[in-house]
Amino acid sequence: MRRTLALIVLFFSLSAWSVPALALDIREVTSTSGVKAWLVEDHTNPILTLSFSFAGGQSSDPVGKEGRARLVSGLLDEGAGERDSTAFQQALSDDSISLRFSARIDRFSGGLTTLTETRDTAVELLRLALTAPRFDPEPVERIRAQVMASLRNDLQRPRTIASRAWWGASFIDHPYGRSGDGTSDSVSSVTADDLREFVNTTFVRQGLVVSAVGDIDAATLSALLDRVFGALPTFGGSTPAPNVTPKAAGQTFVVQDNVPQSVVVFGHAGIARDDADWYAASLLNEIMAGGFGSRLTEEIREKRGLVYGVYAYLLPLDHAPLIMGGLATQNARVAESVELVRQEWKRMAEGGPTTQELADARTYLLGSFPLRLVDSDGTASVLMGLQEGGLPIDYLARRDALYESVTLDDMKRVARRLYRPDQLTVVVVGKPEGVTATAPVPSVPGVPAQGG
Amino acid sequence: MPIRMFRRPALFAALVAAGLVWATSPSTAGIFEPETFTLDNGLQVVVVPNHRVPVVSHMVWYKVGAADEPAGKSGIAHFLEHLMFKGTKTRAPGEFSRIINQIGGSENAFTSYDYTGYYQNVAKDQLGRMMALEADRMANLALLPKDVESEREVILEERRTRTDNDPSSQFGEQITAATYLAYPYRIPVIGWENEMRRLSHDDAIAFYRTWYAPNNAVLVVAGDVTAAEVRSMAETTYGVIPAREVPDRIALRGLEPPQRAARRLEMESPRVDQPSWSRRWLAPGVVWGDTKQAAPLEVMAEILGGGTTSRLYRSLVVEKGLAVSAGAGYSPDGLGPQTFSVYASPRDGTDLAALEAAVEAEVTRLLRDGVTDDEVASAIIRMKRRAIFARDDMLAPARLFGEAMVAGGGIADVEEWPERIAAVTAVRIAEAAKALLIPEQSVTAILRPKPAS
Numbered sequence: 001m002r003r004t005l006a007l008i009v010l011f012f013s014l015s016a017w018s019v020p021a022l023a024l025d026i027r028e029v030t031s032t033s034g035v036k037a038w039l040v041e042d043h044t045n046p047i048l049t050l051s052f053s054f055a056g057g058q059s060s061d062p063v064g065k066e067g068r069a070r071l072v073s074g075l076l077d078e079g080a081g082e083r084d085s086t087a088f089q090q091a092l093s094d095d096s097i098s099l100r101f102s103a104r105i106d107r108f109s110g111g112l113t114t115l116t117e118t119r120d121t122a123v124e125l126l127r128l129a130l131t132a133p134r135f136d137p138e139p140v141e142r143i144r145a146q147v148m149a150s151l152r153n154d155l156q157r158p159r160t161i162a163s164r165a166w167w168g169a170s171f172i173d174h175p176y177g178r179s180g181d182g183t184s185d186s187v188s189s190v191t192a193d194d195l196r197e198f199v200n201t202t203f204v205r206q207g208l209v210v211s212a213v214g215d216i217d218a219a220t221l222s223a224l225l226d227r228v229f230g231a232l233p234t235f236g237g238s239t240p241a242p243n244v245t246p247k248a249a250g251q252t253f254v255v256q257d258n259v260p261q262s263v264v265v266f267g268h269a270g271i272a273r274d275d276a277d278w279y280a281a282s283l284l285n286e287i288m289a290g291g292f293g294s295r296l297t298e299e300i301r302e303k304r305g306l307v308y309g310v311y312a313y314l315l316p317l318d319h320a321p322l323i324m325g326g327l328a329t330q331n332a333r334v335a336e337s338v339e340l341v342r343q344e345w346k347r348m349a350e351g352g353p354t355t356q357e358l359a360d361a362r363t364y365l366l367g368s369f370p371l372r373l374v375d376s377d378g379t380a381s382v383l384m385g386l387q388e389g390g391l392p393i394d395y396l397a398r399r400d401a402l403y404e405s406v407t408l409d410d411m412k413r414v415a416r417r418l419y420r421p422d423q424l425t426v427v428v429v430g431k432p433e434g435v436t437a438t439a440p441v442p443s444v445p446g447v448p449a450q451g452g
Numbered sequence: 453m454p455i456r457m458f459r460r461p462a463l464f465a466a467l468v469a470a471g472l473v474w475a476t477s478p479s480t481a482g483i484f485e486p487e488t489f490t491l492d493n494g495l496q497v498v499v500v501p502n503h504r505v506p507v508v509s510h511m512v513w514y515k516v517g518a519a520d521e522p523a524g525k526s527g528i529a530h531f532l533e534h535l536m537f538k539g540t541k542t543r544a545p546g547e548f549s550r551i552i553n554q555i556g557g558s559e560n561a562f563t564s565y566d567y568t569g570y571y572q573n574v575a576k577d578q579l580g581r582m583m584a585l586e587a588d589r590m591a592n593l594a595l596l597p598k599d600v601e602s603e604r605e606v607i608l609e610e611r612r613t614r615t616d617n618d619p620s621s622q623f624g625e626q627i628t629a630a631t632y633l634a635y636p637y638r639i640p641v642i643g644w645e646n647e648m649r650r651l652s653h654d655d656a657i658a659f660y661r662t663w664y665a666p667n668n669a670v671l672v673v674a675g676d677v678t679a680a681e682v683r684s685m686a687e688t689t690y691g692v693i694p695a696r697e698v699p700d701r702i703a704l705r706g707l708e709p710p711q712r713a714a715r716r717l718e719m720e721s722p723r724v725d726q727p728s729w730s731r732r733w734l735a736p737g738v739v740w741g742d743t744k745q746a747a748p749l750e751v752m753a754e755i756l757g758g759g760t761t762s763r764l765y766r767s768l769v770v771e772k773g774l775a776v777s778a779g780a781g782y783s784p785d786g787l788g789p790q791t792f793s794v795y796a797s798p799r800d801g802t803d804l805a806a807l808e809a810a811v812e813a814e815v816t817r818l819l820r821d822g823v824t825d826d827e828v829a830s831a832i833i834r835m836k837r838r839a840i841f842a843r844d845d846m847l848a849p850a851r852l853f854g855e856a857m858v859a860g861g862g863i864a865d866v867e868e869w870p871e872r873i874a875a876v877t878a879v880r881i882a883e884a885a886k887a888l889l890i891p892e893q894s895v896t897a898i899l900r901p902k903p904a905s
Contacts, residue, residue: 045844086766086770146777152726260616260617261612292537292546301606328613364554365556367555369556370507374504374507374675377844
């Protein structure tokens, strides 16, 4: 789901390493059959946490079958191997095993948390979920009904409508323009065979990343990797989406909706994760939108009380790097709030940050990283994210230097590159006063048609 | 009551991920092994050492919340929480937050019915500085009128985001108001909008001066630190703030009269496409009412409606195919009357009356036949295991101890939770169910679509 991915990337942009004393000992473990994982061994508690992800997610949903990946994420633990849904859920519950799956835009991720005493069962259940999901009619219809109910709720939310309109307008004719949550029609049309096809083409070794944290040694992990992932095919059959540049740059769309508070989503093309300017861009986003003390929060919330929250983040999707943001404010003050965002975009593009802002952002990004590692889930997610970004295992040891090498001149140059006030695509959902739409709202599933 | 308002929206998800905010029951073990002591001025201190990473969580909990607000001033506890970031006699507005940002820390604050809390997660060598700054605003808050004005707009936007833009939240507010005849839990934590608009600088300062005192607070420090270190830093920071007389909030809150008639609320909205049904009963908790029922009710909620193997989910969602979701909710934490609830949301095409009848059938079965020993044993194992998982998290214990202490309990309430759960039997659950599930003492709520006109 978009929100999930956004959070993960938000976290990414905050990642840094600054406390050498925090000796996070990451080892790469390669199983007999060649499955690799990053391991942090920690026997403090009798708990193992695994995080993993495959290449391919919602953006591989076929046209008219949007919601397929999401349905898969809800059904893998609803029956696999010899166990039907009830037996599988009972086995998880009896042993307090947490098994999680999530369909993201470009990836499909999963997680397992288990006590050491129930680890063998947990590993077997995970293996079955990935290699032998049943997709029996009862659970398929039940989970489908849950997804439809969730859609009915979501599509009444201004935030969902704004997001769908933004993505639909920006990515016409590209999978990113079609919400991976789908519509009632598309979710209805997904068959069990469609679900199997996703599993067969996505759950493959190429592109797989795995991290393990907790009560396990390298030899045991190696055997676990072979057992869970060893039998997966090496290559899949899915074709990645093409690279794309967002359309509708500079346009403002208004979706009329009878709510007291308008929801605004904005964004434009950003900077890719493997771009040399990524570190400067991360620092800039911290200065622009890193909570209290950041430019957007100070100008829009603290000085004027216009919003409860205003945010922006870098979203380096596989096929389109973006910078996105949003806010919500009473209808009467939407125009003023959006104008303030544009002003701050322009001010940063023209003047860049101050020396002090750069120093503070750097200290923050370097110093805040250990807070991500206070539990196994957080650590496992960090390690999974690093691998998804294609970063080397010694990357954490070199992060300080990467951020410290960014100069004020770099920041100014990258600010001009990153912040394009005239390129902002703005979507407002509500009854905003004083906001002029520059184009009609495109026809996007889930976005109410705008009549007279 | 599990409702908390946060000052900073973006962090909420991170907190949930960190396990700091738990929507479910307190899951702990007698194995956090905290140390506790009290300063001369009455400040209670809990230290939960965890040396996994060189980070500490520093939290101050005040024993005051939305249920302690003067009449007509709803939302003042939460408004004050926001204003606590607006400076002191010697610190500029936002300065504390800027310092935290500069050192790579994170912070937030929260307000519930029974407490208000502030915390920072920082590198361990910054703990003393955090204590000095937090102690400063415990005693020296100084507000500029313009900051009060703009922050009032912020909380009104917060209310629009949380409540006014969302019919299910609006309905939730109505349900809570209808659940309590007299007890102040009937008033929303964020406040009624018409009263929020009138909250003033003087209201905030009066509330602050009444309740924010070291002898009405609990300091919880979790992470890479020892009790001795905390004590010495606490004595030179918080320790110098004099104690002050604080009102008896239990007495001020009053009581809840008996309910003699079932209540039923229905709301229709054109902004609702997915209907929902729920029923709740007032319930005892760890402080309120017949407190020995709390543990049996927790286990009962687990059996009846905890997850996909529970009775309600199995029956309504899997076997009968009537619902997309179904479950039960109960949290015993809190000073006042708690609630035990059952809920379900229909599948497309399911009649709400049929859904209600199906939930009632499970409740009737529970009352008639009770639960089996196997169900109890299995639920207890699952719940005790959650306590082990909680040990993996540095921040969860801090929240659990804070919540227990502000409810007037001690660390034993958390440490001995697994033992209390383990002592629950099918017989005790049957007794608790009979005492609780009385039809004329229920509140039923139905939210359904209304076709746009």
